[in-house]
Amino acid sequence: MAKAGRQGPRASVWLAGEGRRSRRRGGQPSGLDRERITEATVGLLDAEGLAGFSMRRLAAELNVTAMSVYWYVDTKDELLELALDAVFGELGHPDPEAGQDWRGQLRALARENRALLVRHLWLSRLAGTYLNIGPNALAFSRSVQSVVRRSGLPAHRVTGAIAAVFQFVHGYGTIEGRFLARVADTGLSADEYFQDSMNAVTEVPDTGGVIEDAREIMAARGGDTVAEMLDRDFEFALDLLVAGIEAMVERG
Numbered sequence: 001m002a003k004a005g006r007q008g009p010r011a012s013v014w015l016a017g018e019g020r021r022s023r024r025r026g027g028q029p030s031g032l033d034r035e036r037i038t039e040a041t042v043g044l045l046d047a048e049g050l051a052g053f054s055m056r057r058l059a060a061e062l063n064v065t066a067m068s069v070y071w072y073v074d075t076k077d078e079l080l081e082l083a084l085d086a087v088f089g090e091l092g093h094p095d096p097e098a099g100q101d102w103r104g105q106l107r108a109l110a111r112e113n114r115a116l117l118v119r120h121l122w123l124s125r126l127a128g129t130y131l132n133i134g135p136n137a138l139a140f141s142r143s144v145q146s147v148v149r150r151s152g153l154p155a156h157r158v159t160g161a162i163a164a165v166f167q168f169v170h171g172y173g174t175i176e177g178r179f180l181a182r183v184a185d186t187g188l189s190a191d192e193y194f195q196d197s198m199n200a201v202t203e204v205p206d207t208g209g210v211i212e213d214a215r216e217i218m219a220a221r222g223g224d225t226v227a228e229m230l231d232r233d234f235e236f237a238l239d240l241l242v243a244g245i246e247a248m249v250e251r252g
Contacts, residue, residue, distance in 0.1 A: 012131045013078040014085075032064060034072045034082070041083040045122045055079075077130070084126045085134025091116060093143040102150040103242050109144055110169050110238055117173025121181055124174040152249040161248075165241050172234055190226040 040061050045053055055076055059066040073079045091112045094105040117123055126132075148161050183193045201207045223229035 011077070012133065013073070013081045014131070014133045032062065032068060032072070037062065037069060037072055037079065038082045038086050041079055042086055042120070045083060046120060050122045050125060053080075080126055081130050081134065084123065084130060084132060085136045087116060087120050087123060088134065088136035088140055090119075091136070091140050093139065094147065102147050103246075105147045106144075106151075106165065106242060107238055109140075109147060110165055113140075113166065113169045114173040114176070114234065117170065118177040118180065121177045124170060124177075127170070148245075151245050153245065157248060161245050164244070165238070168237060168241060172237070176230055194226050 037058070041053075041058060044058055044061055048057075055069055056066045058079075059069050062069070069079075073082070092108070094100060094108060144162055144166065145158065148158050148165075149155075151161070153161055180190065183190050186193055188196070198211065202211050218229075221229060221232055223232050
């Protein structure tokens with residue numbers, strides 16, 4: 001028996017059973033269904049973020065009462081889980097029968113995931129909050145496992161390799177998305193914001209020296225725009241991770 005005051009594993013809409021998830025109660029509002037509610041949730045989260053999301057705000061967006069939404073989900077958490085899995089449905093998956101090299105397929109999956117994190121800024125927080133075991137998320141996970149297993153790594157090293165690649169992608173995409181959101185709030189372009197920031201920090205004694213020391217490295221990296229610099233760093237970091245997997249395979 002669980003001790004008082006302690007909770008078991010977080011409840012999940014995906015652990016409720018298929019019958020309960022698909023149940024339609026009598027008298028539900030016409031013109032409303034779970035798919036439409038989930039789609040509206042994703043749109044609202046993209047527009048206003050997690051801080052601006054509420055069941056009341058969603059109901060207003062759908063032009064229904066807040067209680068109407070509860071015909072289809074029991075809690076706000078269930079709805080956020082549905083939205084989380086819905087955006088994982090945007091990810092492309094390599095064809096396991098295509099005979100492509102695992103390296104190219106792993107890079108493609110990493111790029112897809114990075115773009116998703118930038119496109120949906122709220123995603124990274126929810127992915128760490130919920131179990132994330134919906135059908136779309138599991139399909140992506142299955143694709144990743146299939147690709148990494150074909151690298152030749154022994155089975156007990158596969159999860160470590162996946163963590164190395166996709167924890168990197170998660171962090172990179174999260175920071176990139178937040179940077180671009182901050183830029184958008186200023187009304188400047190990313191390149192204008194970057195240049196203004198660089199000019200400002202070089203005027204501060206405590207940071208100016210560090211920036212000057214880094215100028216040669218930044219110039220060597222190349223890229224005329226912020227987007228090009230972000231892409232170059234991402235691709236080279238990904239190359240390092242792929243090379244690391246290759247090296248571990250050769251070491252046996």
